[in-house]
Amino acid sequence: MERPIFQHTERKDNIMENAVTKKEKFSYGMYFMGQNVFYGLIGYMTTYFTDVGITAAWVAVVALITKVWDAINDPIFGMIMDKVHFKKGKFLPWLRMSVIAIPVSTILLFVIPTGIPLVAKLIWATLAYMLWDTAYTLCDVPIFGIVTTMTLDQKERVSLNSIGRIFAIFAGIVTGILLPLVRQSLGGWATTVIVLSILSAAMMIPMCLFAKERVIEREKARDGGAEENYTLRDMVECLRSNKYLLIFFAAPLISSLLNVGATWGLYIARYCLGGEEIASFVSMAVIVPTLIGAAIAVQLCKKYDKFKIFYFSYMFALILGIVRYIAGYENMMVYVILNALGGFPLGIAAILQYQFTPDCYEYGQYKTGLKMRGVTFAAQTFFTKLNGAIATAASVFALTLIGFKEGEGVIQAAGFADKLWTFSCLGSIIGGICTLLILHLYKLNDHDVQLMSKCNNGEITREEAEAQMINRY
Template identity: 35%
Template sequence: MSEKNEQKTQAAPPNMTTGGERLSYWSYFVGQSMSYTMLGGFLTTYMMMIGIDLTKIATAMVLVKMWDAVNDTIFGVIFDRVKFKSGNKSLPWIRMTLVLIPLTTVFIYQIPGTLSQTAKIVWFVVGYILWDTAYTLSDIPIYNLVTMMTNNLIERNSILAIARVFALGGAFVTSMAATVLVSEKVGFSFAQTALLISLIVVLTMIPVAIKGKERIKVKPTEEKYNFGKMIHYLRSNKYLLLFYAGYIISGILMTQTAIDLFVSYYLFGSALFSTLMLVLSSAPMIIISPLINRILKHVDKFRLFYWANVAFVITGFVVYLVGYKNVFLYIGLVVLRSIPYGLIYTINLTFTPDTVEYGQFKTGVDARGVAFAIQSFAAKFTSLAQPVGLFILSLFGWVTIDASSFAQLQSMHIAQSAMALNGLWITATLIPVIGTALALIPYHFYKLNDRDVQVMAKFNAGEITRPQAEAALSRKY
């Protein structure tokens, strides 16, 4: 039987999930992404506008990441060990986050303007730690839930890929709405904007708590592992480590998001320019994303991901070289760059379930909580792009700003030097290109493919024996 026919055979099993169940799962990603975008896309701007020095903000942001290094690992182990009476692993945790995520999102944007710089930083640190903990309680369970919903790899890949589309939608809505609201044309405060976004977050996260089902149950014996086995699992699961090494390297140098509104305001004349770029650059993603499942039936997922990263490096470097003086050329190049970026964004977090299957096949340990903890840690660790961007920008003599909105900033007529504006451009365009280019190094050694993951999943589910699995694999692992 040819490889093409084998792929058709693998696609034959019917879906295990219902349409309503899948929709509720995707809806959760909208709310989760809205909260994440509100912090990832606007928190740095908010902190830069409440009268705090850039280096102090950056230092505080780095410090809160120390909690990330602890809480994800701790919760990953707790997630694998805690058993609920319902027999579910993910849904009880997800239901806790329906209140925790929106509340902590609102809290962090309520820093009183009368506080000293030190008190403002303390408020920020406490608020961020609370939000970060709530996000951890959501991230590991929601990604693990798909492995409980179905063990059909094609269906699972499709669900996760479309979930990324919904997450992109949540990010898009938040970026558009929040930018317009805090812009110099409307003048909402960040606190008011965060409250409005958080109300939508609650509404979109509720459905999965009602519709979600965990039909694939993990045997209790598979969950019992000690610390030594966990370390052995991580050392043996090289593809988990390779993938997230690249993910972290590229992520912490994606510094453009942290300063996007200032790029629009100072380099293109209005904070609202970023909404135009968001709409135009999202168009290719919106077109490609619904087709991703069809594409993945013909192209190996990681191969597509790898070359999309290469394309992003090339197009991103051209954007940097061309500059921002020719606005129409800049717009065209950014739209072109968004094509590979859309592919990267859509499928980048669909690899963790693959490494879970590989890890269990390789070690006999089902440590999915640890694997998803690594994913959650990596996703949040990439928010170091914010302080990294601020550290870089501070080297170019950025003038500290104290304004509640861009409307107030406009009335204050605060200008930045030519050197500061050059630093703004470098931070927004060149640094992300360097990060993605460096990420290609660990990605080069990632050799796990879709066909072999499906074989491993069948063995892990007890459908085939190890000799049958090893005979069906394309290479020795």
């Protein structure tokens, strides 16, 4: 009679130990809010660089140089994370470092003196951007990877990721609204970025104080404190064999190359819509639909496979993009309504976009037997930033093609607004089509990933997992 009582007590204790607290979930969301304000500020980098007198062509060169460094530092950092073993966690120590590194590097990027020679501006911009890129890697890989060390429960991971994305969406929208409204009243780019950086860093602190990496603690206890060490060859093999990780994050690369209007928000507001402040009003119109889309995504994931939801949201966004191009920008009401409708797929995609990396991690471990958390999430960060770099480089090169003149307040040539609009819309449409075609190759689903997770954790055998899977891998 005593044995069943002991087993029941042990199971109850494990459930309580594995439970992610509400404080942790809120802190996780707050970290994403702060982090994505910084990311949102970098979205204005092209506009800022041209405002301080750097030509569009040179901005593209700066972006490309920085991303060569990014291509090197992301995988290296992922490997370092899988090899370095801190006493106080796998990911938390890196997050604590990032609270200082991110705001400092962001401020340095936005305080380029306007009176210095162009060569000096280019050197400053390149070095500061490289520093920011490194600092962002320092926080981006750990904050996504930590969900795999906070809990083994797939539902808890989805919950954490959903909370993080909701806070990230809110941060992106607020940045899109706030910066165009307050930038000039606060005295320009530098003051605005300093204020937002201080506030954002404060949002990131609670996660560093309250998060607990339970899975790592359990693995150490189970293995007698031993740490797994992998060679460079193991890490390369982990990525080479993880085709779904490569498919999912490589898909947007072509889209980024073609979607030249991705960083043209303030330019379109200035030259097509009549003023920079209009960008804020358009962002306001997107808030409610985006949040509704995010909430819908969370509910739909309880009933349907999340990849199907993600895929159809992209299709809806593509259709809206076509309608937006046909409608044009002359009728402000139609423009605002179409952008507001675009908030629904935006919210859905934003919630789900990073839900697939933990799935790819489970698939990678299932295929290779290697627990490469750092490498997997470094790949996510690398592709995300590479997409941004390609979009930035493509957009500024496209600006030169349509005759853009750098300098804040400069009058553009006749017909510039129409060219700006056409390039922006057609690039988005063609890029969206290419993304959907590539994503069609992705075959992982929630049911099979759950089985892989159970197999990876020793709850079921590989034979038992494969017998129940929908697809064959």
